Every structure is written in structure tokens, then in C-alpha cells.
Amino acid sequence: MTEGGGACYGGTCLARGAREGASLRRTMSRTHSDTTRSGRPRSVGWIIIALAYMLKEGASRTQRPPRKRRGGHARLLSALVAATALLVPGAWAQEKVAAPGGSTSSIPSDIDEAPEYARAAVTLDGVTLFRVRGVTAYPAEQRALTISGRIEALAADRSVPADALLVVEAEDRSNLLAGDHLVMRILDIDATSEGIPRQLLAEVIHQKIVKAVALYRKDRSARVLVVNTAYALGATLIAGLLLVVLRRAFRRLEALAERRFKSRIEAVELRSHQLIQAQQLRAMGYGLIKMLRVVAVLAIVYGYLNLVLGLYPWTRPLAKRLFAMVLDPLRTMGTAFLHTLPNLVFLALLMIVIRYVLKLIRLFFAGIDQATITVSGFDREWAWPTYKIVRMLVVAFAIIVAYPYIPGSESEAFKGVSLFLGVIFSLGSSSFIANMIAGYSMTYRRAYKVGDRIQVNDIFGDVVEMRLMVTHLRTVKNEEIVVPNSLILNSHVINYSTLAQSRGLILHTTVGIGYETSWRQVDAMLRLAAERTPGLLTEPPPFVLQKSLGDFAVTYELNVYCNNPQGMAQFYTALHQNILDAFNEYGVQIMTPAYEGDPDAPKVVPREQWFTAPAADSPPLSDKR
Structure with missing residues (x-):
């Protein structure tokens, strides 16, 4: 087809018809929804529009001068090609076909936008x-x-x-x-x-x-390369001078800081009662100066490399990448920070709210511990353990709420690390969890409290501290023993302090006396020894039990009351001293387990020998009344 004649032959007409068909399709695609609303099939609507377009082309052809006739036939042929393209099933129309069960299926249309190519x-x-x-x-x-x-x-x-x-x-x-x-x-x-x-x-x-x-x-011209080489040499000289000057400047800065701030740092140490060490402050100051020095050196080296590499076309791409290597991470971090800024604000507000909620909870349980707040059936000793449990639950709830807002929480790396830490914690925390549960169990079982004297297996001492994992005991030898709570939970615990104040703690000791001594005399002597022992209670009064009738002796048990379990060792010592004195005083021999026969003289200590040297200088505890 020529630009002026308007002739159309063979494939040219077909190409033109295809282009006009595409134009017609775009025109009709804007109205295809209105055509389908009438209830007629879409293909009928397209046929009607195509026929109207063909009639329009025929009418325009009849109005043209006769010399344009061949061109009119060309337009009519192109219109026919466009109509044929419209009627091709599935070429560009989208028909809805009824499927079994009343559903419909869609056939894709070429009217859709073409995909964006890379x-x-x-x-x-x-x-x-x-x-x-x-x-x-x-x-x-x-x-x-x-x-x-x-x-x-x-x-x-x-x-x-x-x-x-x-x-x-x-x-x-x-x-x-x-x-x-x-x-x-x-x-x-x-x-x-x-x-x-x-x-x-x-x-x-x-x-x-x-x-x-x-x-x-x-x-790449010789003149430009020579000039750029001169610039590179000059830049090298300037960079070297800057590094030398920088080194000397920072040395002077360190000396100046040492002179000006040495006395001030020592004064801070004195005012803080040595809680803040002068050496630590000095090391912090030197570390800050070294960091500034490293940053300055890196800046000079980076500027030098960027300038020199950018002078030559062969290394210029490296200079640009060098610049990008520094800026891209900063840009990425800045973009990520701006993207996560709303989440960070939410996390900050959540932390503030949780902090004040925990403060209110702490005030509540502090009131219970100080007896200013009373809750029926809730002991004061439960206040702080319960606060710790509630605090843990509140913190766990806060973590659950905050997790989706933590930057990177949706990444696979974050999930993998979380899973790895969870597995490690699960494998290594079996004893930890057992001791923690045992610690709370001991608290709510009221097995003991701080200050009680208890015995766990063969461990005997006073409770000085109760922790979530362990309990600290101090023995009568002033030894501190750390006992895991899981061991206490699985052992028998003897508490000497629970009933000491209300009913009194019973101390008891046994003696073996021969059958030749009247039990009434022995009973009286044991009661006399109890009366002579200071610190014991007179009410309830002491009592004596005859535990057994042995082969060579009768076993008597003296029981006395006290309200101070921490004085058990002193009470036993004084009681044993008074028992020995009373039996020696009345000439009654205390039998030994290895008894074989009566000796020629009774095994007693006469009264005149009670204070044989050096006993005269240190009278027994029973005489300190």
C-alpha cells in the first residue's frame, strides 16, 4: 500500500483488517458488560456490533467519489476480516458456560492486558x-x-x-x-x-x-590519563599527610584528656564510694577516642580509594560499587527503620504499659506482705511467690502480643533461631523446671519459711533464704548448705519451728539405769535435772517415759518443752549436764551399753570432785541461773 494511492493488496489488507479488528475489540470491550445484561449470549452482541460496523463502512464507501472505489473495497474487506476475528470462538471473548450442578466456568479473554515484560x-x-x-x-x-x-x-x-x-x-x-x-x-x-x-x-x-x-x-586519551595520574599521585600524598596529622592529633587529644579529666574521674570515684571505678571511666574514655580515630581513618581511606579509582575508566565501576557498598547498607537500614517505626512505637508503648501494670501488681502484693491488705485464706508468706508467678504470666502475655510487631519475626531465620533455642532450652532445662516447680510447691505447701529450723534427710539447720530453685540452710556449725528444691520435694522435711510458739517443741533424751534403782527415784532425778536447766518451759511440765526394760537396764526418756528451736543444742547440753549432776549427787550409776557386771565401787562422781581443776574456772551451764 502506497502512502498516497490508498491501494491495498493481499496480505497488506489482512494486516490492516487485523489492526482495525483489534481497535474494534478495544472499543467493544468497554461495552461488553452492557451487552451481556440483556440476557442474550455475548457472541450475539458481538455479531450485531460487527454487522453495524460493516454497514457503516459500506455507507461511507457509497458516499466517496468513484475514483476511490478500490480503496473502499479495501476498507470493506478489512471490516470483514475484523468481524471474522470477532466471531472466532475463544479468540478474545469471555463466555460463561454452564457446568453441572449449576456452576459456571470462565474462558479467559485476549482483551486482558498483556503482561509486563522484563x-x-x-x-x-x-x-x-x-x-x-x-x-x-x-x-x-x-x-x-x-x-x-x-x-x-x-x-x-x-x-x-x-x-x-x-x-x-x-x-x-x-x-x-x-x-x-x-x-x-x-x-x-x-x-x-x-x-x-x-x-x-x-x-x-x-x-x-x-x-x-x-x-x-x-x-582513554593519553592527555586525560596523564592528568588523572597526576591527580592520583596528589591524592596519595594528601591522604598520607592526613593520616600522619590524624595520628599526631589523636595522641595529643589522649594526653589532653588525661590531664584535664584525671582529677575529675578520681573525684567521681570518691563520691560514688568506689561503686564507679576510675579505671573503668578512663578505659571508656580511651575507647571512645580510639573509635573516633578508627572512623576518621576509614573515612580518609574510603575517600582516597573512591577518588583514585574514579579517575580511570577501568576502575570507575569499582569506585561506584565501593560507594554503593557503604550507602546501600545504610539505605537498607534506614528504609527498614522507617518501615518498622510504627511497630517500634507500638512496642515502646506496650513496654510502658506493662511496666506500670507490673508496678501496680507489685504494690498490691507488697500490701499483702505488710498486712495492710488482707485476703481471706491467703497467707502473707505467699505474697512474693505469687507476685513472681503473676509477673511471669504478664510478661508472657506481653511477649505474645508483641511478637508479630518485632522486626524480622516473620523471617525464616528468626523462626529457625527461635526453634533452635527452644529445643536447647527444652533439653537442658528439665532439672531447672523441676526445681522451679518444687520451689513454688514448697511455698504453697507451707512446709517451712525463712527462720524455721528444719531437717531434710541428714541436713539440719535454719532456713536463711528461699529461692525459686534452691533453699539456703545454715547449720549449727555456721555452715551454709544450698539444697535443690527438687530434693526437698522428694524428701521428708522435719520442721522444728512450726508448733514451737503455740504448743512448744519437745526435746527428749534417754538414760539406762539398773534394776536395783527405783523407777520413782529415777523419775524424780530426771525431773530435777529438767527444772535446773534454764530456758525450758515449766508449762507444760516435763514428763518421763519408761521406754524399755532391757537385759541389764531400764531405759528412761526425759521429755521437756521449749519455745526456741534455735537453742536446741544449748538446751541439750545443759540438760545432759544436769542429769549427770543429779545422778552423781544421789549416787545412782548410769549404765553403759557394754554392761557386763556390777563393779566393786559404783561408777559415780562424788560432789566434792565436781569442780576438779580446771572445771572450777568454768562452771556448767546449769549453774548460770
Whole structure:
């Protein structure tokens, strides 16, 4: 078809008809929903619109002058082709077909927008000139790499002037030629993706390539390389001088800081009663100065490398990447911070709320511990253990609420690390959990409290501290024993202090007396020894039990009351002393387990020998009343 004659032959008419059919499809796609609302099939609606378009073309043809007749037949033929394209089943229409059960299935339509194809950058010396698209058989990356190689070959060939690059227009493309060599082709699809005419796009790309080739050759000219080398030498000298000056400056800064702040640091240490050490403050100051020195050195080195590498075209891409290596992480962190800023604000507010909630809970349980708040059936000793449980539950609830807002919580790495830590905690915390549960169990079982004297297996002492995991006991030998709560939970616990104040603690001791001594005399002597022992209670009164009638002696048990379990050792010592004195005083022999027969003289200590030296200087406890 010629630009002026309007003739149309063979495939040209078909191509024109296809283009007009596509135009008609776009026109009718805006009204296809109105056509389907009438209840008629969509294909009928498209047929009606196509026939109307054909009638319109026929009417316009009859109004034209006779010399345009061949062109009119061409338009009529193109309209028929467009109508045929409309009637092709499934070509572009979307029909709904009834399926079994009353459901419908949709057939996709070509009216939908075409997918966005990827584009690749055409570069020279690491600088992006423009971008091109590709197709499945010729991807954009491959096309861009080919064009970049051609442009670089053109730039390297100084026998071809830069302005020798020309744009040669063809019917469906624009060719960029450097002499007889093809640089690239610009197709209609390239212009369509850019949204501008193909000729304008070709001119823009032509100017870009010409300027890039000129700059490529200029950067590699001998004069420019010599000048840039001089700049590089000057930059090297300046960077070296800066490093030397920087080193001396920081040495003076350290000496100045030592002179000016030494006395102040020592004064701070004295005012804090040595809680803050001067050596720590001095080390912190030196660390800050060293950090500033490292940052300054890195800044000088980075600026030097960026400048020198940027002077030469071969290393210029590395200089740009070096700049990007520093800025990209900062940009990424800044973008991530701005993206997560609302979540961080939420977490901060949640922490503030939880903190004040915990303070209110602490005040409540402190009131219970101090008896200013009373709760029926709730002991004061339960206040702080219960507070710890409630605090743990509140913190766990806060973690559950905050978890989705923690930056990176949805990443696979975060989930993997959390799972790994959970497995490790589960494998290594069996005894930890057991001791923790045992600690709370001991508290709510009221087995003991701080200050009680208890016995766990063969461990005997006073409770000095109760922790979640262990209990601290102090023995009568002033030894501190740390007992795991799980051991206490699985053992028998004897508490000597629980009933000592209300009913009294019973201390008991046994003696073996021969059958020749009246039990009434023995009973009286044991009661006399109890009356002589200071610190014991007179009410309830002491009592004597005859435990057994042995082969050689009768076993008597003296039971006395006291209200001070911590004095058990002293009470037993004084009681035993008074028993010995009373039996010696009345001439009654205390039998030994290895008794074989009565001796010639009774085994007693006469009264006149009670204070034989050096006993005279230290009277027994029973005489300190």
C-alpha cells in the first residue's frame, strides 16, 4: 500500500483488517458488560456490533467519489476480516458456560492486558544508557548484552567517528548504523513500551550512544590519563599527610584528656564510694577516642580509594560499587527503620504499659506482705511467690502480643533461631523446671519459711533464704548448705519451728539405769535435772517415759518443752549436764551399753570432785541461773 494511492493488496489488507479488528475489540470491550445484561449470549452482541460496523463502512464507501472505489473495497474487506476475528470462538471473548450442578466456568479473554515484560540495561563503562525489552526466544538480558558489546566495539574503534552513527528508518523498524555495521534495531514494540513514537525513541537513543562513545574515547586519551595520574599521585600524598596529622592529633587529644579529666574521674570515684571505678571511666574514655580515630581513618581511606579509582575508566565501576557498598547498607537500614517505626512505637508503648501494670501488681502484693491488705485464706508468706508467678504470666502475655510487631519475626531465620533455642532450652532445662516447680510447691505447701529450723534427710539447720530453685540452710556449725528444691520435694522435711510458739517443741533424751534403782527415784532425778536447766518451759511440765526394760537396764526418756528451736543444742547440753549432776549427787550409776557386771565401787562422781581443776574456772551451764 502506497502512502498516497490508498491501494491495498493481499496480505497488506489482512494486516490492516487485523489492526482495525483489534481497535474494534478495544472499543467493544468497554461495552461488553452492557451487552451481556440483556440476557442474550455475548457472541450475539458481538455479531450485531460487527454487522453495524460493516454497514457503516459500506455507507461511507457509497458516499466517496468513484475514483476511490478500490480503496473502499479495501476498507470493506478489512471490516470483514475484523468481524471474522470477532466471531472466532475463544479468540478474545469471555463466555460463561454452564457446568453441572449449576456452576459456571470462565474462558479467559485476549482483551486482558498483556503482561509486563522484563527489561535489561544497556551499559558502557558501567553507566546505564537505556533499557531494552526482549521476547521469550531472545531475552532482554541477552539483547542488552549484545547491544552493549556492539557499542563498546564502536567506541574502541577510533577509525569510526562518533558522529558516523546514523539512524536509518525502515517500514517497521529504525536501524542504528555506524557505516556498514549494525549497532541496534529499534522496533515498534520498544516504542510502545516507552509510550513515545519509534522515530523519537531512535533519536534519543542515537544521542545517548554518541555522547557515551565520545566520553569513552576521551577518558582513554593519553592527555586525560596523564592528568588523572597526576591527580592520583596528589591524592596519595594528601591522604598520607592526613593520616600522619590524624595520628599526631589523636595522641595529643589522649594526653589532653588525661590531664584535664584525671582529677575529675578520681573525684567521681570518691563520691560514688568506689561503686564507679576510675579505671573503668578512663578505659571508656580511651575507647571512645580510639573509635573516633578508627572512623576518621576509614573515612580518609574510603575517600582516597573512591577518588583514585574514579579517575580511570577501568576502575570507575569499582569506585561506584565501593560507594554503593557503604550507602546501600545504610539505605537498607534506614528504609527498614522507617518501615518498622510504627511497630517500634507500638512496642515502646506496650513496654510502658506493662511496666506500670507490673508496678501496680507489685504494690498490691507488697500490701499483702505488710498486712495492710488482707485476703481471706491467703497467707502473707505467699505474697512474693505469687507476685513472681503473676509477673511471669504478664510478661508472657506481653511477649505474645508483641511478637508479630518485632522486626524480622516473620523471617525464616528468626523462626529457625527461635526453634533452635527452644529445643536447647527444652533439653537442658528439665532439672531447672523441676526445681522451679518444687520451689513454688514448697511455698504453697507451707512446709517451712525463712527462720524455721528444719531437717531434710541428714541436713539440719535454719532456713536463711528461699529461692525459686534452691533453699539456703545454715547449720549449727555456721555452715551454709544450698539444697535443690527438687530434693526437698522428694524428701521428708522435719520442721522444728512450726508448733514451737503455740504448743512448744519437745526435746527428749534417754538414760539406762539398773534394776536395783527405783523407777520413782529415777523419775524424780530426771525431773530435777529438767527444772535446773534454764530456758525450758515449766508449762507444760516435763514428763518421763519408761521406754524399755532391757537385759541389764531400764531405759528412761526425759521429755521437756521449749519455745526456741534455735537453742536446741544449748538446751541439750545443759540438760545432759544436769542429769549427770543429779545422778552423781544421789549416787545412782548410769549404765553403759557394754554392761557386763556390777563393779566393786559404783561408777559415780562424788560432789566434792565436781569442780576438779580446771572445771572450777568454768562452771556448767546449769549453774548460770
